[in-house]
Amino acid sequence: MFRIAPRLRLVKPRQVCSSWRNLNTQGTGLGLPETLRRVLDNGISGQTVRVTGWIRSVRVQKRIAFAEVADGSTLKGIQIIMDDPQMANELTTGCSVEIDGVLADSPGREQSKEIQVTAVNVLGRSDPESYPLQKKRHTLEFLREIGYLRPRSQTIAAVTRLRDHAEAGLHRFFHDNEFVRIHTPALTSNDCEGGGETFTATTSGSDHPETDFFGKKVNLTVSGQLHLEVFAGAFKRVYNFNQAFRAEPSQTGRHLSEFWMVEAECAFVNDLSTLINVEEEMVRSTTQYLVDKAGADLGFFTQKNEPLTRLVQKLTDRHQQFARISYTEAIDILQKAEEKAKFVYKPQWGNDLQSEHERYLATTHFAGPVFVTDYPAAIKSFYMMPNPDSRTVACTDLLVPGPCELAGGSLREYDYNRLAKKVDELGFEQGSLDWYLDLRKFGSTPHGGFGMGFERYIQMVTGLESVRDIIPFPRHAGRCQY
């Protein structure tokens, strides 16, 4: 049924299935070849197995040959042992294989099982001269240059599995707490955050939005907050998990032009501490989920990294709240530390916290997560709820070691007249926020919400420096590969 390239034999799924009858406990009968994870978890010594994957390394000795096969389902692959070194003749790093053999307990400490090979079948070859991913350690910068192959590297593979589990942990947290997921849009006609660092979506490329596809200027979203507020006005507790877009020209490893965010919005909440409770528990339970479900991948990053190990402990500790201080207290701490810390920017009440300030608070002073609350109104968004002092607003930033600013949230102004006055003062385009205002007309409720950068979260738990190594296909100024 298939054109077969010379020297390429093909897997026969039905055979794979039948040789797996003992292991296949899923019962879906889908006929997919097994993953190595299930071989290692469920296989029994002495059992005949067929596995598929890619060769990570080969070691040929006089009377025996070893190779490591990986398939992305585990941090380490599985060791295969060939009693006849000639069996390894065609094995090169990167080639895809189908291996028949017998499962055996491994004498090594590194893994529990290995395979005594009876037949080797190379499915797709990999020229050892030109294959870019050799066994030697590559830098993350180099791996970025071969973005289409880097998922096979141990670091990127571990990050990918952690992303998968972290997302699952987030969904579990929100569903356990009865939040409804809302699919907020990427294309939007509002630009509430302002700032102008937005992408326009266009079909004509012209400067005349009125003749473009939507008949007006349409941007890629910078945040789903306003859209979530619409649904919080009917569902009480809502969240999203979406891409957001910022045309941030900076060329540091801290910013991506396309990144993932989780945002939540809760109606009938008039207390910032309640919002902080939700935010804190989201981070704690998601991290606990990683510890429980992806311990090996997490361990790959935390082992030999004392501060990261302690951070994960702090994040998952049920008996210890995250630190909570006001912006005013933060400024006080920073001013006292000024001499020792040698800040470039002077900490001063009224100015926004600089990265160096945030880093000092999270990494040096608290050495762990800290919620900073009640920032000056003048440096925060128009929709935030003013505090009774009328100088500050009921908002919070969550600072952590690593990415510094992990999340931000606030109570929202829910009174129509007060919000309308603000919108007016700020000179938004006439009518552009009418629908947002109208939400305050019909059954408005005290409410609030927050957003957390997903890549920043992964950056925090892996300790990786650049967010470019955390997203499958990084996009930033001057770079959009594939």
Add this chain to the structure above:
Amino acid sequence: MFRIAPRLRLVKPRQVCSSWRNLNTQGTGLGLPETLRRVLDNGISGQTVRVTGWIRSVRVQKRIAFAEVADGSTLKGIQIIMDDPQMANELTTGCSVEIDGVLADSPGREQSKEIQVTAVNVLGRSDPESYPLQKKRHTLEFLREIGYLRPRSQTIAAVTRLRDHAEAGLHRFFHDNEFVRIHTPALTSNDCEGGGETFTATTSGSDHPETDFFGKKVNLTVSGQLHLEVFAGAFKRVYNFNQAFRAEPSQTGRHLSEFWMVEAECAFVNDLSTLINVEEEMVRSTTQYLVDKAGADLGFFTQKNEPLTRLVQKLTDRHQQFARISYTEAIDILQKAEEKAKFVYKPQWGNDLQSEHERYLATTHFAGPVFVTDYPAAIKSFYMMPNPDSRTVACTDLLVPGPCELAGGSLREYDYNRLAKKVDELGFEQGSLDWYLDLRKFGSTPHGGFGMGFERYIQMVTGLESVRDIIPFPRHAGRCQY
């Protein structure tokens, strides 16, 4: 701590909490006000309760008043009963309330519990004259005009909860089967599907992509397939759940410019039937998940709709495979039905199936889901695996009553030389697909995948005609509200 608007009292979360000590079994202690679902599920008759939500309807009689309170957590709200009709004086449709009362068994058949009210507190008023959502039945078209309020309507609320559960069901299916979720990008420099119906993302709006943000033309993705293939080359089983974008000018209710898709890719698969097994089981288990977890919302659509009820039964029946026919057989069926069915387009081998043909197959002939396989190579994409007859390719479309084409998939050409020849013949921009070709250079494997339109899936199980009622914020030609 908060500026209180005249006549607006505020919820005090701590009080809400303490009055809920008996019901709060979640143990998270987040301090969020309870949802009506938990009141109805876990509440005990005679218990003192405080609930929050929005008034859906009010009925005042001489000596008693009734109202329905909803908060999006249930299809129906909860009935509250006021022994003093004056308590209902300020209640209007749409206003937000906090209600204190005592839970009682309901004498009505429609719901199990109701609340005998002791105190009513209107939090946010809703002017009955101008509130657009009155108790009377509104058309879906009208609801689209008030997009910021329509989540409060029963239909849109039920769709929203079904979306949430359907997504959760998909994640469960893929994780149970050890697929890894990959966050494929929205911004992409490739346009593999061609066709030209793509949006460009730009910061300058100019016609000179080389001076734009990324230094080249960047589109909004139409499919994550190629990016998934990258990760399938390291992870064996991968999937995504993302937005896709098409600048489709059509003004029917069948197309959105921004929609959600789930796509999957499996390495080491060389058999179309294995791929079809995965696709079928994904649809079956997700639908079963809806039946199990969102029965009331699903029932809202299936009740009084015999064909839809039967369809859901067929989709969840573990003992009956979905129908599977070849394109050639489909043409045969269509040609035999030609006279009776009065097609506008003549069914003819070599031409693509028209909507009317697909509809006939799924709705009339099979009255259920049908996989059509092995279409002519000439009308399908360049990356699909040719069959030995060399006229057809190893692909499949899943047709269903309602949206017709629900999903599409294929085995992919995995041989470098054969694919390079194809890319050459089709005249793709020089070098633009090098990375995609290179995937076939280093450990290529037989593989395949498929994609399913998420809105189409929801359309199928709800029977709704227009996809514009299925996504929270519909975008289509000339329309991008909010």
